[in-house]
Amino acid sequence: MDKDTTKSTINELLNILDEQKFLKLVNVLNIDRYIKKLSAYKFLQLFIIAQLNEAESLRALSKNLKDKKEFQKTIDLDTISTAQLSRKQCNLPSGVFEKIFQHLVLETQARMKNKAILRDIGKLLVIDSSTMSMSLSQYPWATFRKTKSGVRLHLRVVVTKDLTMPDKAVILPAKHADRTQMNELIDIDSDAIHLFDRGYNDYKQFDILCSENVPFITRIKKNAKIEIASEQDPDEENNIFLDQEVYLGNEQNGTKMTNKLRLIKTKDSEENVVNIITNCFHLSAKEIGDLYRYRWKIETFFKWMKQHLRIKTFYGKSQNAVYTQIWIALLTYCLQVLLQLKFNHEGPLLEFKRTLQNLLFKPFRIFLQSLFRRPTRKSKGRQKHNWEGEFQFIVSQYEDGEVEHLDALKYDPLFI
Numbered sequence: 001m002d003k004d005t006t007k008s009t010i011n012e013l014l015n016i017l018d019e020q021k022f023l024k025l026v027n028v029l030n031i032d033r034y035i036k037k038l039s040a041y042k043f044l045q046l047f048i049i050a051q052l053n054e055a056e057s058l059r060a061l062s063k064n065l066k067d068k069k070e071f072q073k074t075i076d077l078d079t080i081s082t083a084q085l086s087r088k089q090c091n092l093p094s095g096v097f098e099k100i101f102q103h104l105v106l107e108t109q110a111r112m113k114n115k116a117i118l119r120d121i122g123k124l125l126v127i128d129s130s131t132m133s134m135s136l137s138q139y140p141w142a143t144f145r146k147t148k149s150g151v152r153l154h155l156r157v158v159v160t161k162d163l164t165m166p167d168k169a170v171i172l173p174a175k176h177a178d179r180t181q182m183n184e185l186i187d188i189d190s191d192a193i194h195l196f197d198r199g200y201n202d203y204k205q206f207d208i209l210c211s212e213n214v215p216f217i218t219r220i221k222k223n224a225k226i227e228i229a230s231e232q233d234p235d236e237e238n239n240i241f242l243d244q245e246v247y248l249g250n251e252q253n254g255t256k257m258t259n260k261l262r263l264i265k266t267k268d269s270e271e272n273v274v275n276i277i278t279n280c281f282h283l284s285a286k287e288i289g290d291l292y293r294y295r296w297k298i299e300t301f302f303k304w305m306k307q308h309l310r311i312k313t314f315y316g317k318s319q320n321a322v323y324t325q326i327w328i329a330l331l332t333y334c335l336q337v338l339l340q341l342k343f344n345h346e347g348p349l350l351e352f353k354r355t356l357q358n359l360l361f362k363p364f365r366i367f368l369q370s371l372f373r374r375p376t377r378k379s380k381g382r383q384k385h386n387w388e389g390e391f392q393f394i395v396s397q398y399e400d401g402e403v404e405h406l407d408a409l410k411y412d413p414l415f416i
Contacts, residue, residue, distance in 0.1 A: 009367040010074050010360045014045060016107075016338050017100065025103050026096050038080055040096065043088050044328065045075050051309050051332040052357055058085045058315045070361035089321045094171075097327035101169065104334035108165055111341045112158065125167060126295055127185050127196035129154045130302040131174045132312060132326075141319050142173045150174035151322055153311075154181045157298050162346070164301045165337060166330055171323050179205075188212050193280065195295055203249045203257050210259035210279050217278040217292055220263065225250045229260055232285070240285040241265040241273070248277070262288075269293045305329065308353060345371060 019041045023031070032039045046061060049071070055061045059082045065071050066079050134142060134149040142149040154170040170184050178199035186194050186205075190213045198219040209216055220226075225248065232243040242265035249256035264276045266289035276292050283291075306312050309329040314322050340352050352371065359367045 007364050008070070008074065008361055009356060009364050010049065012364045012367075013335055013339055013356070014048070014074075016335055017044075017104070022100065025099055027099075028093075028096065031092075031096075037077070038084055038088055040092055042075055042077060043085075043092060044097070044100070046077075046080070046085070047089075047325070047328045048332050048335065049074075049360070050315075051329050052353075052360060054308070054310055056313075058082045058089075061085065061315075068361065074361065086316060086321075089316045089324055090318050091320075092324065094320050094323035094327055097324055097331060098169075101166075101327055101331040101334065104331050104338065105165075105167060108334055108337055108341070109158065109167070111338070112160065112163065112165060121193065121291070123189075123192040124159045124291065124294060125156050125187075125192050125194050126159050126298045127154075127156045127194060127200065128295075128298045128302075129178050129181075129199070130306075133174075134314070134322075138317055139322070142322075144173060144175035151326070152176065153302075153326060154178065154185060155298065155302075156185045157301055159294050159297045163337065163349075164297045166301075166333065169327075169330060171326055186214065186216075188214055190214060193217060193291065195291065197295065203255050206248070206261065206279075207257050207259050210257075210261075215278075215280045217276060217280060217288060219292075220248070220275045220277040224248055225255075226263065227256075235285060238286040238289070239267045240289060242275075243285045246277075264288055266292070269296055304350070305333065308350065309333065343368065343371075347371075 022041050022044065026040070046065070049055075049064075050061045053064070055064065062080055062082045062085060065075070065077065072078050129152050131150045131152045134151070136143060136147060136149045139149040142151050144150055150173070152172055152174040154172065155166060156168040158165045158167045168185055170181050172181075178197075179202045182200055182202060182205050186209070192215070194209075194214065194216040196216070196218050198221050200218060201221055201224075206216075227247040229245040229247060231245075234241050234243060242263065244263045245260050246263045247257055247260060259279070262278050262281060264278070264285050266274060266276060266285070268274050274292070276288060278288055280288055309332060311326050311329045314325055316322065316325070336349065336353055336356065339356075340349060345352055355367065355371050359370060
């Protein structure tokens with residue numbers, strides 16, 4: 001293998017998770033027993049590259065490997081058939097890649113531990129789900145409507161000012177409602193604030209979170225039964241139109257909560273009025289409203305994943321194949337973030353990803369040079385005119401008695 005290939009961009013990315021570390025994390029005996037060509041680790045490498053290149057199909061991935069010598073040198077594999085890729089995707093347990101994802105999450109959190117949104121807030125964990133719709137005839141195992149199939153990615157992300165990072169994920173057929181996954185996605189952690197939408201409303205769970213001192217912020221449903229305990233003055237200058245302490249639920253049907261919550265009416269980032277419910281009594285209503293506006297970060301994350309990785313259409317039809325593809329997409333995202341953090345790149349992740357995609361098999365030094373290239377344009381661009389400074393200059397002329405030129409017909413103070 002030549003020197004440039006050894007130090008290629010893709011090798012730098014894959015070295016974050018080398019084969020020894022992969023096998024140690026997987027901890028499955030004889031995972032490659034009787035395998036002569038396509039090992040589990042080579043399969044992972046192929047699918048990471050497929051995600052980065054947004055390969056349309058297994059056939060496209062196979063053709064890409066066949067045509068690119070640098071690809072072959074990286075994987076140490078000359079060719080692989082579509083059928084071999086398909087069988088491996090169906091037979092290799094998707095849980096293998098879930099373990100890898102969890103490991104990369106821990107590595108990323110270690111690098112992000114000093115990042116926070118607001119002072120003294122601690123971690124903000126945002127929870128939501130996204131559904132990938134599929135054909136009912138091709139994916140009957142994932143039926144959730146009469147005419148449609150789908151899988152749902154239930155996700156918890158850590159949000160900072162600069163970065164949104166997956167923290168925990170659950171993949172299930174879309175028929176499973178959001179609130180059924182609350183126990184999986186919410187940790188008993190008093191130092192983290194959990195932020196989620198009203199699809200996760202569960203009064204019994206809210207009582208448990210209050211008893212365990214787990215802070216949370218969510219929206220209330222329109223038909224919620226509310227008993228007002230006390231009320232604070234609104235702060236309309238900061239878009240706080242209501243601030244009350246309330247009990248949720250109905251005593252007659254046994255849903256009434258034993259713990260008080262805080263009901264705040266404010267506006268979201270799109271200027272829509274929202275009713276927020278929370279047990280964060282230690283924060284001001286404005287701080288809670290500001291925190292709730294970070295919920296759009298997880299929507300942006302799902303949009304980014306669907307646009308720039310391959311999770312909307314699938315290479316295989318089986319449940320294991322679909323889950324495997326989603327797990328590898330998530331861990332590919334983590335690998336990109338880890339590489340970006342390693343070299344302190346502060347630009348958008350999309351810029352990093354596109355540079356990575358364009359220079360995937362080029363020497364890594366070329367990737368770094370492109371990523372951190374200084375702008376060659378010497379011009380500072382369009383300059384903003386200092387009208388205030390010009391006005392003050394005219395005032396000083398007037399105060400000093402230099403006014404003769406003001407009477408001249410040819411004088412125009414806008415173009416002096």
